[in-house]
Amino acid sequence: MTVKVAIDLALDRLFDYEVPEALKEKLAIGQLLSVPFGHREARGFSVEIAAEPTDTVDRSKLKAVTAIVDETPFFSPALLALVRRIAAYTAAPLESVLRAALPAAVLKKNARAKEQLFVSPLSATPEILDAMTKRQRWLYDNIVRLGGGWLAPLCAELKTTPASMRALASRKAVDIVARARRRDPMGGRRVMPSRPLPLNEEQAAALAAIKELAEPAPGDSPSAAHPSRTILLHGVTGSGKTEVYLQAIAAELEKGRGAIVMVPEIALTPQTVRRFASRFGDKVAVLHSGLSDGERYDEWHRIRRGDARVVVGPRSAVFAPVANLGLVVVDEEHEPSYKQEDNPRYHARDVAVLRGSIEGAAVVLGSATPSLETWMNVRRGKYSCATMTRRAGLGSLPIVHLVNMQEEPRRSFFSGVLLDAIRLRLERGEQTILFLNRRGWSRSVACEACGRVITCPSCDLAYTYHRVDDCLRCHVCGGWRPTPRTCPACGASALTYRGTGTQRIEATLAKCFPQAAILRMDADSTSRSRSHDDILSAFRRGEAQILVGTQMIAKGLDFPNVTLVGVLNADSSLNMPDFRASERTYQLISQVAGRAGRAELPGEVVVQCFEPSAPAITAAARGDYAKFAERELKDREENFFPPFCHLAVVALKAQDFKLVSTWSDMYAKSFSAFAEKNRSAGLVVSEAVPSVLEKADGWYRWQIVLRAKSAKAIVAAWRTILAHRPPPKALRCAIDIDAHNLA
Ligand code: ADP
Ligand code: ZN
Numbered sequence: 001m002t003v004k005v006a007i008d009l010a011l012d013r014l015f016d017y018e019v020p021e022a023l024k025e026k027l028a029i030g031q032l033l034s035v036p037f038g039h040r041e042a043r044g045f046s047v048e049i050a051a052e053p054t055d056t057v058d059r060s061k062l063k064a065v066t067a068i069v070d071e072t073p074f075f076s077p078a079l080l081a082l083v084r085r086i087a088a089y090t091a092a093p094l095e096s097v098l099r100a101a102l103p104a105a106v107l108k109k110n111a112r113a114k115e116q117l118f119v120s121p122l123s124a125t126p127e128i129l130d131a132m133t134k135r136q137r138w139l140y141d142n143i144v145r146l147g148g149g150w151l152a153p154l155c156a157e158l159k160t161t162p163a164s165m166r167a168l169a170s171r172k173a174v175d176i177v178a179r180a181r182r183r184d185p186m187g188g189r190r191v192m193p194s195r196p197l198p199l200n201e202e203q204a205a206a207l208a209a210i211k212e213l214a215e216p217a218p219g220d221s222p223s224a225a226h227p228s229r230t231i232l233l234h235g236v237t238g239s240g241k242t243e244v245y246l247q248a249i250a251a252e253l254e255k256g257r258g259a260i261v262m263v264p265e266i267a268l269t270p271q272t273v274r275r276f277a278s279r280f281g282d283k284v285a286v287l288h289s290g291l292s293d294g295e296r297y298d299e300w301h302r303i304r305r306g307d308a309r310v311v312v313g314p315r316s317a318v319f320a321p322v323a324n325l326g327l328v329v330v331d332e333e334h335e336p337s338y339k340q341e342d343n344p345r346y347h348a349r350d351v352a353v354l355r356g357s358i359e360g361a362a363v364v365l366g367s368a369t370p371s372l373e374t375w376m377n378v379r380r381g382k383y384s385c386a387t388m389t390r391r392a393g394l395g396s397l398p399i400v401h402l403v404n405m406q407e408e409p410r411r412s413f414f415s416g417v418l419l420d421a422i423r424l425r426l427e428r429g430e431q432t433i434l435f436l437n438r439r440g441w442s443r444s445v446a447c448e449a450c451g452r453v454i455t456c457p458s459c460d461l462a463y464t465y466h467r468v469d470d471c472l473r474c475h476v477c478g479g480w481r482p483t484p485r486t487c488p489a490c491g492a493s494a495l496t497y498r499g500t501g502t503q504r505i506e507a508t509l510a511k512c513f514p515q516a517a518i519l520r521m522d523a524d525s526t527s528r529s530r531s532h533d534d535i536l537s538a539f540r541r542g543e544a545q546i547l548v549g550t551q552m553i554a555k556g557l558d559f560p561n562v563t564l565v566g567v568l569n570a571d572s573s574l575n576m577p578d579f580r581a582s583e584r585t586y587q588l589i590s591q592v593a594g595r596a597g598r599a600e601l602p603g604e605v606v607v608q609c610f611e612p613s614a615p616a617i618t619a620a621a622r623g624d625y626a627k628f629a630e631r632e633l634k635d636r637e638e639n640f641f642p643p644f645c646h647l648a649v650v651a652l653k654a655q656d657f658k659l660v661s662t663w664s665d666m667y668a669k670s671f672s673a674f675a676e677k678n679r680s681a682g683l684v685v686s687e688a689v690p691s692v693l694e695k696a697d698g699w700y701r702w703q704i705v706l707r708a709k710s711a712k713a714i715v716a717a718w719r720t721i722l723a724h725r726p727p728p729k730a731l732r733c734a735i736d737i738d739a740h741n742l743a
Pocket of ligand 2: 457474
């Protein structure tokens with residue numbers, strides 16, 4: 001008997017070992033083994049067990065496994081199969097995927113959480129209450145209100161000392177005990193249990209469709225590959241998707257199965273967690289980037305033991321060791337944060353679908369603005385779809401005004417409509433959010449007079465400005481032109497490389513409304529003085545009437561007193577040099593429009609733009625997703641972009657400019673030659689271009705874009721060419737299949 005072992009050395013291969021007689025009975029795949037490697041002992045996971053080594057190795061030379069470190073496998077056969085599929089698909093070394101799938105903390109010794117002191121309130125008798133000082137009574141009341149808490153954070157929150165807490169304990173008003181502190185969704189506090197809400201018709205239909213998918217077809221064996229059980233839950237903001245998830249999960253728990261809920265990291269707020277914890281209590285495990293090693297260790301083991309059956313977390317939660325998985329929910333499935341930008345460059349939504357098919361679990365993709373990849377899968381009949389068009393709770397959808405800035409006085413930031421609307425809010429004591437859709441990381445060139453951005457004629461995508469040689473380059477086809485001095489569309493000499501900053505907006509606003517208090521939130525303001533949360537809570541408390549900010553404020557905000565949202569330059573994201581620019585713009589505007597007016601106050605949204613007739617803008621203003629998707633898919637098909645192809649970015653970097661430019665050109669030519677020779681693969685190859693961030697941390701960065709009908713064809717080309725011409729040590733090469741970042 002031999003075993004293939006993945007050793008954590010970023011070597012893109014497995015190693016064969018002989019299994020000694022004594023270990024034969026106990027050996028299983030997914031276990032952590034100790035094996036001799038060179039002159040030392042190494043650790044690795046058993047990946048495959050075979051009677052004979054599959055490679056042409058000399059069996060007599062095989063070394064033997066030294067020991068099984070932990071008999072309980074860290075990876076179930078299903079998870080191991082998943083990991084191997086991802087490694088093959090993304091062209092990433094298997095160990096890198098294993099590492100991504102298993103938190104490092106889990107393998108650390110001594111990561112078990114230490115005991116800490118927890119304060120819980122006792123029910124105090126009238127005598128005890130009478131004996132308290134005024135200050136103690138205040139403390140006691142607050143501890144009761146909070147449901148207790150860990151000693152140190154509780155003292156900080158109530159601005160008191162451990163000594164005062166002990167004084168309360170000696171009065172038998174509270175109890176202080178040492179407990180193993182595990183990351184629990186509510187930080188040790190009790191959550192009010194919540195009961196399922198009666199569903200409206202649309203919700204009930206969606207739930208029924210999910211339950212049907214989750215039901216195994218007769219004759220299904222748990223290990224067989226299943227046809228897709230994926231459903232898109234297409235519901236407007238506030239249509240009650242979360243309530244549907246909760247009830248679908250409850251149904252799975254009843255059947256003894258578990259569930260994973262993925263949310264974008266930014267949306268993993270205490271409110272989100274509370275909604276799950278209040279329905280499922282202790283059965284919920286929360287994974288979070290802020291967990292300590294100990295907390296991560298505990299949560300992971302709670303999941304593996306089956307104590308926690310519902311896992312809530314960001315993209316890496318897709319690998320949670322939930323046994324007997326019934327359901328995976330990917331909330332806001334269109335969010336770019338589901339794509340990992342480092343090795344392994346997987347997309348958590350796609351991994352969820354794959355895991356569902358391997359384990360026979362239903363997969364729910366929830367969004368108000370689905371990604372076009374998902375939408376296309378619905379249209380092709382691969383996924384089913386449930387639609388929710390109405391708000392479930394209070395509040396109606398806001399009124400949206402589109403304002404054409406070309407008809408406004410030149411170079412004014414605010415349209416008359418918006419100024420009037422702000423004035424009205426100030427008079428009524430309501431609040432306004434102004435949202436600056438910044439051109440972001442890209443540096444495209446726009447005309448301040450007509451608002452147009454200079455685009456590549458063959459790809460219809462914004463050119464990227466390259467300062468080094470003062471020219472404009474297309475990051476998809478590699479075409480370029482010198483930077484013009486005047487706008488090719490209107491002739492004005494008002495070309496600019498930068499979008500307007502939030503500081504300038506804030507200053508101008510202060511001049512227009514000297515009586516208003518204004519808060520600003522962007523990367524600068526948050527890193528410098530107050531934190532993100534400080535600014536938001538000040539705004540929530542009504543310390544300011546207007547909040548100005550970038551993308552940061554577009555997400556997950558729910559202010560009851562905000563009745564006006566202004567989007568200042570809605571179309572600037574339309575001009576990012578990225579084929580998803582329209583999609584992102586659509587999502588951004590819908591998201592903003594969906595946020596306003598959640599409470600009883602009716603909401604209003606003013607969208608300012610230079611191209612009000614752009615389909616992404618008009619459709620978003622009307623909330624007409626189907627229309628937008630139809631139009632956008634046509635464009636994508638014509639230009640051979642995803643979802644009609646797979647697009648990969650080959651990223652090359654070196655500290656020597658000459659080295660990276662020469663090799664990038666050479667590789668681009670090799671890919672082209674490969675495409676010529678293997679025409680059936682249908683590979684489309686760009687020229688090599690410097691990346692937007694041409695030089696970062698002393699590294700020069702270049703890229704090549706590859707497109708083909710199948711991702712496999714791209715990986716095959718990549719492997720062939722790298723094997724034929726291995727890069728020199730000083731050159732780093734990586735491939736990003738289904739890239740989301742074209743920079
Ligand atoms: P989504 O996740 O689609 O944005 P939510 O699940 O957050 O929507 O629901 C929006 C609001 O509607 C929440 O306050 C929720 O409690 C409420 N809600 C959801 N379903 C119902 C229902 N069936 N009846 C009453 N209120 C509901
Ligand atoms: Zn081009």
